[in-house]
Each structure stands twice: as structure tokens, then as C-alpha cells.
Amino acid sequence: MNELAPARPKAEHCERWSIAAAPADTARGRIMAAAAHLFCHHGFAATGVDAVVARAGTAKATLYKHFPSKDELIAAVLEAEGAAWRTWFFGRLRAVQGPPQARLLAVFDILGEWFADDQFYGCPFINAIAEFDTGDSAIRETAMRHKTHLVTWLTAHAIEMGAPDPKAVARALVVLIDGAIVAAQGARDPGFAAEAKALARTYLDSLTIPA
Amino acid sequence: MNELAPARPKAEHCERWSIAAAPADTARGRIMAAAAHLFCHHGFAATGVDAVVARAGTAKATLYKHFPSKDELIAAVLEAEGAAWRTWFFGRLRAVQGPPQARLLAVFDILGEWFADDQFYGCPFINAIAEFDTGDSAIRETAMRHKTHLVTWLTAHAIEMGAPDPKAVARALVVLIDGAIVAAQGARDPGFAAEAKALARTYLDSLTIPA
DNA sequence: AAAAGAGCATACCGTTCTGTCTATTTTTCT
DNA sequence: AGAAAAATAGACAGAACGGTATGCTCTTTT
Numbered sequence: 001m002n003e004l005a006p007a008r009p010k011a012e013h014c015e016r017w018s019i020a021a022a023p024a025d026t027a028r029g030r031i032m033a034a035a036a037h038l039f040c041h042h043g044f045a046a047t048g049v050d051a052v053v054a055r056a057g058t059a060k061a062t063l064y065k066h067f068p069s070k071d072e073l074i075a076a077v078l079e080a081e082g083a084a085w086r087t088w089f090f091g092r093l094r095a096v097q098g099p100p101q102a103r104l105l106a107v108f109d110i111l112g113e114w115f116a117d118d119q120f121y122g123c124p125f126i127n128a129i130a131e132f133d134t135g136d137s138a139i140r141e142t143a144m145r146h147k148t149h150l151v152t153w154l155t156a157h158a159i160e161m162g163a164p165d166p167k168a169v170a171r172a173l174v175v176l177i178d179g180a181i182v183a184a185q186g187a188r189d190p191g192f193a194a195e196a197k198a199l200a201r202t203y204l205d206s207l208t209i210p211a
Numbered sequence: 212m213n214e215l216a217p218a219r220p221k222a223e224h225c226e227r228w229s230i231a232a233a234p235a236d237t238a239r240g241r242i243m244a245a246a247a248h249l250f251c252h253h254g255f256a257a258t259g260v261d262a263v264v265a266r267a268g269t270a271k272a273t274l275y276k277h278f279p280s281k282d283e284l285i286a287a288v289l290e291a292e293g294a295a296w297r298t299w300f301f302g303r304l305r306a307v308q309g310p311p312q313a314r315l316l317a318v319f320d321i322l323g324e325w326f327a328d329d330q331f332y333g334c335p336f337i338n339a340i341a342e343f344d345t346g347d348s349a350i351r352e353t354a355m356r357h358k359t360h361l362v363t364w365l366t367a368h369a370i371e372m373g374a375p376d377p378k379a380v381a382r383a384l385v386v387l388i389d390g391a392i393v394a395a396q397g398a399r400d401p402g403f404a405a406e407a408k409a410l411a412r413t414y415l416d417s418l419t420i421p422a
Numbered sequence: 423a424a425a426a427g428a429g430c431a432t433a434c435c436g437t438t439c440t441g442t443c444t445a446t447t448t449t450t451c452t
Numbered sequence: 453a454g455a456a457a458a459a460t461a462g463a464c465a466g467a468a469c470g471g472t473a474t475g476c477t478c479t480t481t482t
Contacts, residue, residue, distance in 0.1 A: 061461090
């Protein structure tokens with residue numbers, strides 16, 4: 001069973017899962033990167049547009065030229081963060097060869113890389129829902145769209161490994177992924193990725209071994 | 212294996228896991244309940260003290276008489292929310308008779324009750340860390356103290372069932388619990404408690420069945 | 423009943439918030 | 453090179469923020 005290809009040196013892959021450190025040559029890009037960084041460090045509501053503007057080195061008028069309101073900036077940042085994360089995550093997974101079960105387990109190795117990064121501050125979508133739970137259904141919808149990619153990928157691999165109920169497998173793995181993210185964030189302990197992997201292995205084995 | 216005692220009628224047990232709906236006969240109590248409600252609905256930073264005061268039906272001077280600052284109010288609410296939740300949760304567990312494995316699995320039934328409540332907005336500690344990650348180490352410490360009760364309980368039951376590494380069992384179950392909370396909150400789907408329970412069962416069985 | 427304590431209504435303070443506007447400068451395009 | 457587009461610096465508006473203060477009312481204690 002193939003193990004994950006070794007992670008590249010940190011200097012090269014650091015933070016590709018987020019736009020916060022993305023090089024940006026346009027004012028719009030600089031605003032997005034600054035906002036992404038500040039939102040994840042300080043929270044959405046507690047980050048003012050002045051702080052974004054100062055970090056981005058732009059004028060406030062420029063920010064409002066590109067984004068009609070702070071809420072739209074938040075929405076744009078979440079979309080971009082989701083896209084960047086998925087690009088990184090599924091790109092990492094593409095390098096994994098092997099049977100579906102191995103690939104499903106590799107998910108947790110990749111999560112472990114993410115958690116080990118000192119710029120890991122949890123999942124922006126989980127954090128946004130935590131902060132905005134009753135307010136903004138648009139954020140929940142954005143989060144669901146983001147998660148749908150992951151659920152689809154998980155379901156496809158569960159189908160490929162012949163699981164009797166692929167949707168249930170995907171749901172179970174979602175619990176493990178969410179749990180690993182939150183536990184790692186709360187305790188600042190990337191080791192929870194390995195914990196979640198062990199649980200996933202036990203679970204997936206139980207699907208292929210007669211009880 | 213004993214199943215959980217049936218949940219009492221909703222009118223009787225609703226929201227005992229939170230101070231948000233607790234009857235309060237003092238101004239201090241009303242302030243705490245109002246703050247708890249507003250913080251979990253709208254987020255900490257986005258809830259102003261004026262809103263707390265309006266909901267509590269008190270004067271602002273009264274709020275500042277009881278709490279030196281908004282931060283102290285937040286801290287007091289989190290402490291009280293933790294205490295209330297633990298009282299409810301471990302009280303619920305006390306009603307569960309049976310071997311340690313059954314009691315560990317009952318955790319997820321109780322979580323399912325919590326998730327099914329229409330006032331379920333996730334775990335205040337997870338939400339607070341999501342919002343304040345880099346700012347306030349006091350909140351992280353409060354969250355850790357809260358979680359320590361749970362981890363201790365889980366570890367004790369893992370010891371009692373003869374698990375070779377009880378700490379690892381507790382860690383694994385923490386992943387499942389955190390994951391269930393976040394997945395249920397994100398998707399507004401209490402069914403994730405059952406998913407997590409099935410995973411926990413598979414995992415615990417694997418500890419007691421020779422591989 | 424009177425005193426003490428708790429709480430209220432209201433106004434205020436300085437700061438910060440999101441968003442708007444103008445004149446000017448810089449950058450890009452032709 | 454010149455025009456157009458993009459961006460900047462800076463000022464402004466009204467509202468909201470956390471927190472302070474005062475005079476008065478209500479509640480509890482003695």
C-alpha cells in the first residue's frame with residue numbers, strides 16, 4: 001500500500017492551501033490576501049476594513065471599488081480560500097497512487113501537513129459558521145458547496161472500494177475530518193490527524209472484513 | 212447492553228445544557244443568560260453590550276457593576292456555559308447503566324439529543340476558539356479546562372474496559388465528538404451523532420476483538 | 423420606617439466602525 | 453505621448469462601539 005509522497009520542503013509549499021500568503025500583483029489580490037490573513041487571525045467581525053486596507057497597502061476607495069461591502073469581501077475571501085484549499089488538497093491527493101482505501105487514508109496524512117503548518121488556524125468555513133451561525137445563510141451555503149467537493153470525492157472512493165453504503169462512508173469520514181481539524185486547532189496538536197487516520201483505517205477495514 | 216434511558220419530554224429538558232434559557236431572578240443572572248443567547252446566535256465580537264443590556268432588561272451601569280469589561284463578561288459566560296453543559300451531560304450519563312463500552316457509546320446518544328434541539332448552535336468553546344484563535348489564550352485555557360473533564364471521563368472508561376492505551380482511546384473519541392458537533396452544526400443535521408456512534412462502536416470493538 | 427444596597431433611565435465620552443467623496447497621482451493602454 | 457483607467461491620500465458622515473457618570477427609583481435589610 002503506497003504511502004504519501006514525501007512533503008516538499010516547507011519553503012516551497014508553505015501556505016498554498018490559503019490565499020493569505022499568495023503573491024498578488026493587483027490591488028484586488030493584495031486586499032484579498034490581507035483580508036484572508038486578518039480574518040483567520042482575528043475573526044471576521046473583529047477585523048475592520050481599515051486594518052485590511054493598511055495591510056494591503058491600498059486606499060479604502062480601492063477596496064470599495066472592488067467589493068461593494070465588507071460582507072461581499074468576506075464572501076469573496078471564503079470562495080477564494082475554498083478554491084485554493086481544494087486545489088492544494090486534491091493536487092496533493094493526485095500524487096497518491098494505490099487502491100481506493102489507501103487514497104482515503106492518505107487524506108489524513110495531508111491533513112497532518114496542514115495542521116503542522118504554523119499558519120494553520122482551522123478551516124475558514126468552520127470558523128465562519130461558528131461566528132455567523134444564525135446570521136448569514138450565504139456563508140453556510142458557501143461552506144456546503146466547498147464541502148460538497150470533498151464529500152463527492154470521498155463517496156466516489158467509497159464506491160470504488162465496494163462499500164455497501166458509500167454515502168454513509170462519506171459521512172463517517174466527514175466526521176473524522178471535521179473532528180481532526182477542530183481538535184488540532186483547539187489543542188494546537190497536529191497529532192490528531194494520525195488519530196483520525198487510525199480511526200478511519202479501523203472503520204474502512206471493518207467494511208471489507210466480514211464481521 | 213442497556214440503551215439510554217428515554218429522553219424526557221422536550222418541554223422539561225430543553226436547553227438545560229446552556230444558561231441561555233435559564234430562569235434568572237437576579238440582574239446578574241439575566242445579563243449572563245442574555246449574553247449567552249446573543250453570543251451563540253451572533254458571535255462574540257458582533258454582539259454589543261447594548262444588545263445584551265436590552266435583552267436582559269437591565270441598565271448598562273448594572274452590567275458594568277457585575278462585570279468589569281465585556282471580556283470579563285465573555286469569560287464568565289463561557290465558564291457558566293461549560294459548567295451547565297457538564298452538569299447536564301454527566302447527569303444524563305449517570306442514568307446509563309452497563310459496561311464501560313456501553314457508557315462510552317451512550318455519549319453519542321446524548322450528543323444526538325443536544326444536536327436535535329433547535330437551540331443547538333455548536334459548542335461555545337469551539338466557537339470561541341474559532342473566533343479568537345490568536346487573540347486570547349485565556350479562552351483557550353478555559354476551553355481546555357472544560358474539555359479536561361470530558362477527557363478524564365473518557366480515559367477512566369477506557370481504563371475500565373481494559374484498553375491497552377486509554378489515553379489514545381480518549382483522544383480518538385475526542386476526535387469523534389468534536390467532529391460530530393461541527394458536522395451537525397454545519398449541516399444542521401443531528402444524524403451525525405449516529406454516524407459518530409457507529410464509528411466509535413467499530414473502534415471500541417476493534418480494541419476488544421483480536422485482529 | 424429608615425437606611426443601605428441594588429438597579430434603572432439617561433446622557434455623555436472618545437474611539438472605531440462601514441461606507442462615501444474629492445482631488446490628485448500613478449499605471450495601463452492605444 | 454496622450455488618454456483612459458486604476459489607484460492613492462485624505463477628509464468626511466452618521467452610526468455604533470465599550471465604557472463612565474449622575475440622579476433617581478426600587479428592593480432588601482435592619
